[in-house]
Amino acid sequence: MPQIFHPRVNGLTRILLAGGALAIVAFACVAWFLNRSPYSTGQGAVPEQPVPFSHQHHVGGLGIDCRYCHTGVDRSRFAGLPDTHTCMSCHSQLWTEAQMLAPVRESLKEDRPLRWMRVHRLPDFVYFDHRAHVTRGIGCESCHGRVDRMPLMSQAAPMTMQWCLDCHRNPQKALRAPDRITAMGAPAASDPNALLRRYRIHTDRMTECVTCHR
Amino acid sequence: MKTFRLHLSGLKRSTRSEPKGLNLVPLWVVLAGFLLAACGNDMRDQPRYDPLAPAPGWPNDQSARVPVEGTVARDESLQPVPDTLPEPLTRELLERGGQRYEIFCSPCHGDSGRGDGMVVQRGFPAPPSLHGAHLREIPLRHFYDVIENGFGRMYAYGARVPARDRWAIAAYIRALQLSQYAKLDDLAPRQRKQLQRESREDTP
Structure with a gap:
């Protein structure tokens, strides 16, 4: 029976086997890191909100307790999200003309809740x-x-x-x-x-x- | 046992019909199964509404519904609101009231009740001081009602502050009022001595 494979194929097979094993390990590594990366977990993501509400201003600047809004x-x-009524407890008097707060005033007027995005x-x-x-x-x-x-x-x-x-x-x-x-x-x-x-x-x-x- | 044999004979038949190579169809099915196993987030996003989740098709596209007018919560008291504190005045109640006062009232009324809270400092019209003659004489029930229904520019806090907390805050306000008009004689002898010692240390 004649030889089907040339002797050189031995080396090639070894390279392929080693390369294949390496590829599997590399794939596993990439998958492992990708799964834990912010790309997958969403860590650091900033969803766009209907009103650019600043916790820095309200918590850091004014010192309002978390439970004032997140009453549950x-x-x-x-934890609960504040209703428009809660926002307007202060903003019925403060920043009443601010363009940024127009959606809040509209929400109160039309009795339609704001659609905050879950973070x-x-x-x-x-x-x-x-x-x-x-x-x-x-x-x-x-x-x-x-x-x-x-x-x-x-x-x-x-x-x-x-x-x-x-x-x-x-x-x-x-x-x-x-x-x-x-x-x-x-x-x-x-x-x-x-x-x-x-x-x-x-x-x-x-x-x-x-x-x-x- | 019977099914097992049938299965085997089926397998034999299929290999006979394709004598040239291995039948790869089962292999592909298994591989496709592995690939598809990672698809879909059925468990992650189950067909249910989380609190305040959107519900297209309902009023305001909202899953949360406003209860019918006059709905009474299961644990809500059906008795008329009493005119004064419905439970014994305890240290726990006052501490609870103090904590709730700091959360809901102090932004405007200030920690001391003088109406100089941070939000007032930023331009909100100042509320009257809680230490005025009129408010010092007023029955406790007044504070309960104001918290529940609002007053003047103050919005209603009934939805945010449950009934028991309203009484606790009212009791704390009374304590706060008393504290501003406390005389040296009101203190226990030990506290009096401590205060006198401290004030001596303060004056150079």
Whole structure:
């Protein structure tokens, strides 16, 4: 039986095999990084809003508490978005002619809500409860970043499962005293383990599947 | 067992009908299955409405509906609003009131209640001081009603501040008023001594 392949094909086969293995590894690496990159997670994204609302001005400049607008944050799953009525509590008297606020005035006049764009979004298979976090020592800043420095709201955290678990495995770092929940730039608690006991947080249950997927 | 044999015979038949090469169709099906497995975000975007999610076709394209006029929440009291604090005055209630006062009232009324909050400093017409003679005499219920329904230029806060918090804030305002007219004799002996010591230290 005659030889089908030339002896040179041996080398070529080796190169192809090695190259193929390398390509698989390279593909896996690219996929791994791409999946965690801001391109995939949306970290740093600034969705366009109907009104360019500045948290920097309202939180950093005026010192208005987060809960003035996000009233549901300590009593429901959803932090709540302010209705037009809330905006107009002040803007019925301030900046009443500002072009920037025209959509707000129109919304009040026509009784039609503003369509704010969601910035921090979790997949539907995640069960998340603001109240559970806010009333147990997790400050707004831990997930939403320094909103007092954001002229336009951007997604502060990657919002990946890995990121959730980083804190669920080790919540001590993020805990604060109850009166510092909405504070911005609060220093780390001096005795996090005391806070852990105070809030009665059971770290052994915080990485169970059912904690977030139910 | 029967089905297994049938399956095998089918396989044999198919290889017989294509004797020249391997039948690659199952391989492609499996590969396509792998490729398609990553498609679609059915679990990520489930067919349900998140709070305040848009709902095209409904009024204002909004999934959240305004309750019918006169709707009573399940946990809402059906009793008429009492004229004074409906629960015992406790330290917790006052602290709750203080916290809620700082969130909702202090932007205009100021931390001290003198109507010099940050929003007033930026041009909002100043509200009357909470320490005027008229407001010091007024029943607690007045503050409850003003929070719920608004007053003058002040918008209604009833939707943002639940009934219990309204009473807590009203109680805190009363405490704030008392604090501005406190006499040295009102303090406990220990606090009085501390205050006198501090004021001595302050004066050079």
